Amino acid sequence: MRILFGSNPRATIARSLTIIAVSAIVLRFVLLPVRLEGISMLPTYEDGEINFANRLAYKFKTPVRGDVVAIRMAGESVVYVKRIIGLPHEEVRIRMGTVLINGKPLVEPTVRYRIPWNMAPMTLRTDEYFLVGDNRSMDMMNHDFGRAMRGRIVGKLLY
Amino acid sequence: MPPSAGRTIAGNQTGSASARLLIPLCGVLLVIAGVLTYRWWTGEEHVIRGRLESLATLLSPAGDSGFSTISRIGQLRGYFAPDVRVQLGGDEIISRDALLALVSRWQPPTKNLKIEFVDVSVTVEDDTALASLTAKLSNTDAAAAEDTIADAREGVLTFRKLDGEWVISSVESTDTLQR
Numbered sequence: 406m407r408i409l410f411g412s413n414p415r416a417t418i419a420r421s422l423t424i425i426a427v428s429a430i431v432l433r434f435v436l437l438p439v440r441l442e443g444i445s446m447l448p449t450y451e452d453g454e455i456n457f458a459n460r461l462a463y464k465f466k467t468p469v470r471g472d473v474v475a476i477r478m479a480g481e482s483v484v485y486v487k488r489i490i491g492l493p494h495e496e497v498r499i500r501m502g503t504v505l506i507n508g509k510p511l512v513e514p515t516v517r518y519r520i521p522w523n524m525a526p527m528t529l530r531t532d533e534y535f536l537v538g539d540n541r542s543m544d545m546m547n548h549d550f551g552r553a554m555r556g557r558i559v560g561k562l563l564y
Numbered sequence: 565m566p567p568s569a570g571r572t573i574a575g576n577q578t579g580s581a582s583a584r585l586l587i588p589l590c591g592v593l594l595v596i597a598g599v600l601t602y603r604w605w606t607g608e609e610h611v612i613r614g615r616l617e618s619l620a621t622l623l624s625p626a627g628d629s630g631f632s633t634i635s636r637i638g639q640l641r642g643y644f645a646p647d648v649r650v651q652l653g654g655d656e657i658i659s660r661d662a663l664l665a666l667v668s669r670w671q672p673p674t675k676n677l678k679i680e681f682v683d684v685s686v687t688v689e690d691d692t693a694l695a696s697l698t699a700k701l702s703n704t705d706a707a708a709a710e711d712t713i714a715d716a717r718e719g720v721l722t723f724r725k726l727d728g729e730w731v732i733s734s735v736e737s738t739d740t741l742q743r
Contacts, residue, residue, distance in 0.1 A: 442713050478718040478740050479698040480683025485740060524743065536741060551741035 435460055437559055439475055441486055445538030445548055449473070449515050450486065458484070458560035468492075468534060468558060471515075475559040476536060484559060485549060488515065491535025497552075499524040502541060518542035527552065534558065609686045612693055612723060612730050616681045619643050619732075623679045625672045637668050645726055645733040652717075652737045677714065678704045693723040693730065 410417045432438065437458040441450045450456070450473075458475035468474060468489050475484040491497040496507050502519040504511040505526075519541035529535055529552055537550035604610055622636055622643070641664060650657040657663050684697040698718045702711040722734040 440710075476740060478683065478716060479685070479696050482682040483698050483700055483713065483716040487741070527743070549741050551739065551743040553741055557740065 436563070437475060437481060437484070439484060439486060439562070445540050445543065446473070446486055446488075447538075447540040448517055449488075449539045456486075457563045459563055460560040462561035463558065468555070468561070473562045474536070475562065476553050476557045477559050481559060485536070486562065487536035487538055487550065489534050490537055491529050491552070493529050493531050493533055495535075496526050496528045497524075497535045498526040504537075513539075515539045516541055520544075532556075608688045608693065608730070612686050612688070612695060613684060615643065615723075615730055616684060616695065616697070616721075620679045620681050623667070625670075625675060625677055633668065637664050640664060640667065642729070643732060645724060645731045648731075648733055648735070650735040652735070653739075674703065676704045678702045678711065691725045692733075695721045695723065697721070 437460060439456045439458055441454045441456060442452060444452055462472075470489055470492060472489045473486060474489060475481075475486055477484050490504055490511060490513070491506060496505075498505040498508075499522045501521040501523065504513065516539050520543075522541060522545045524545075527535070532555040533552045534555065535550075535552050538548060540548070619640075622640055641660065644660045644663060646660050647658070648660050648663060650663055657666065678701070680700045680702065681697045682700050684695055687694045696718070698716055700713060701715040703714050704711050717737050718740055719735060719737040721732050721736075723730045724733045725731075
């Protein structure tokens with residue numbers, strides 16, 4: 406027992422309770438643990454990687470192009486992890502694998518492999534963002550991407 | 565009497581007074597918690613959540629054999645209204661028989677698949693109820709440390725009461741990312 410609780414059991418219990426309370430608060434209100442599954446974010450993130458979504462990232466600023474974010478489904482048990490490529494009111498189009506924002510090609514240094522995807526132009530509404538994974542070598546039909554409302558963005562990935 | 569002794573006596577009196585208040589307060593809180601738990605346990609929302617859990621188990625093909633598939637399809641009949649309408653992406657199914665025929669023909673890529681409904685939120689209104697949820701399809705390989713998610717879709721299920729049982733009258737999938 407002495408090994409478990411040390412010379413001052415009260416202090417040990419107080420420290421343990423503090424750590425538990427702080428962890429619970431951080432995991433509930435600040436960070437959402439995310440285990441990435443699938444290949445849609447290759448080569449940036451490998452299948453099975455662990456990361457955290459920072460819930461506070463957009464409390465005082467808006468999401469910007471290039472941010473990798475977690476997007477909730479019905480809740481936060483399962484989330485998508487995608488990169489923002491289109492911002493509100495912009496026109497997004499994909500032509501032969503190249504993303505066009507308001508008609509201009511988007512430079513995407515994080516995309517290494519791509520096949521010629523095509524998507525008709527789409528204008529984003531207020532509070533809408535266009536999200537896609539970095540792996541464009543997948544068949545377009547097998548890759549979940551598209552627009553989502555700001556309210557669905559849980560937070561920005563930490564690293 | 566030294567001043568410190570007076571303070572001790574006053575402190576003890578205050579302590580016993582607050583203890584006298586604390587005991588009935590705890591009792592009242594316990595009763596409220598008990599009533600709320602009882603209402604939740606016997607409420608329709610709890611019943612619907614239970615139906616969803618057993619539906620997920622029935623839909624999961626893990627360890628399924630030919631005979632149990634027939635039994636499973638028979639049990640699934642009790643979960644859907646005869647005129648159930650299912651909209652998954654662009655496809656639509658508009659009867660229970662058609663839906664069950666589709667389920668019975670489904671050949672899962674592996675027997676280790678498990679279906680779960682997570683993030684379930686239920687709203688009950690008289691004889692109808694709405695459940696929004698995420699349907700999660702996981703690969704439960706015994707050799708792997710954790711289940712891996714094969715697919716996940718969010719959707720809304722409408723329930724209605726039929727002969728005293730909650731049955732699903734419509735299923736509509738929602739595109740989290742819309743094109």
